[in-house]
Amino acid sequence: GAVVSQHPSRVICKSGTSVKIECRSLDFQATTMFWYRQFPKQSLMLMATSNEGSKATYEQGVEKDKFLINHASLTLSTLTVTSAHPEDSSFYICSATGPSSYNEQFFGPGTRLTVL
Amino acid sequence: AQKVTQAQTEISVVEKEDVTLDCVYETRDTTYYLFWYKQPPSGELVFLIRRNSFDEQNEISGRYSWNFQKSTSSFNFTITASQVVDSAVYFCALWGCTSYGKLTFGQGTILTVHP
Numbered sequence: 268g269a270v271v272s273q274h275p276s277r278v279i280c281k282s283g284t285s286v287k288i289e290c291r292s293l294d295f296q297a298t299t300m301f302w303y304r305q306f307p308k309q310s311l312m313l314m315a316t317s318n319e320g321s322k323a324t325y326e327q328g329v330e331k332d333k334f335l336i337n338h339a340s341l342t343l344s345t346l347t348v349t350s351a352h353p354e355d356s357s358f359y360i361c362s363a364t365g366p367s368s369y370n371e372q373f374f375g376p377g378t379r380l381t382v383l
Numbered sequence: 384a385q386k387v388t389q390a391q392t393e394i395s396v397v398e399k400e401d402v403t404l405d406c407v408y409e410t411r412d413t414t415y416y417l418f419w420y421k422q423p424p425s426g427e428l429v430f431l432i433r434r435n436s437f438d439e440q441n442e443i444s445g446r447y448s449w450n451f452q453k454s455t456s457s458f459n460f461t462i463t464a465s466q467v468v469d470s471a472v473y474f475c476a477l478w479g480c481t482s483y484g485k486l487t488f489g490q491g492t493i494l495t496v497h498p
Contacts, residue, residue, distance in 0.1 A: 299484055301484075301485070309490075310474065310488045311488050316484065370433075371418075371478075372486055374430075376426070376427040377428075
């Protein structure tokens with residue numbers, strides 16, 4: 268149980284385009300989802316926290332207009348990188364917690380974004 | 384504020400050696416959870432263990448063991464008889480009851496096990 272999927276696993280796009288990444292909880296209702304970014308040889312950096320049906324809370328320094336997060340249902344959250352640039356190239360990971368697992372996050376497999 | 388420190392950036396060992404990965408944490412919460420994750424080259428985080436602040440019993444799972452000491456705010460991870468497949472980045476993380484559900488990650492330790 269507690270499986271989180273991400274789609275796509277890998278995406279390459281041209282500079283200026285927007286990219287949408289989906290995060291789904293497959294067998295539980297995700298009351299809260301988290302989005303992380305990880306640069307090579309670095310730790311995970313939390314970008315934002317989203318609760319179903321409400322606006323995401325962004326960490327300091329993360330541009331909310333650049334990284335649009337939508338958590339429209341209890342099983343789906345999306346991260347849209349708008350007008351992507353090469354510096355947005357990174358590994359994006361989502362995680363989710365359920366109503367009975369508030370202190371444990373279940374992680375998706377990650378999405379590797381490369382912006383040319 | 385919460386903080387997790389993994390002082391060892393990279394560790395290199397030869398197969399069959401034992402290796403200990405250090406983790407020191409800071410929190411003002413009295414209720415908290417500590418985690419270890421493994422991140423192989425594929426990138427997907429693999430959950431290894433969760434330990435709550437009220438349970439200081441050491442735990443052993445196969446070749447893995449964890450030593451939790453509240454007195455020194457440490458939660459160290461030992462791999463016995465390391466294998467090449469253990470090569471990965473290992474992260475220690477902390478969840479505190481006042482952290483709004485957020486996890487605080489350490490910087491990670493890159494473990495390379497040579498044949």
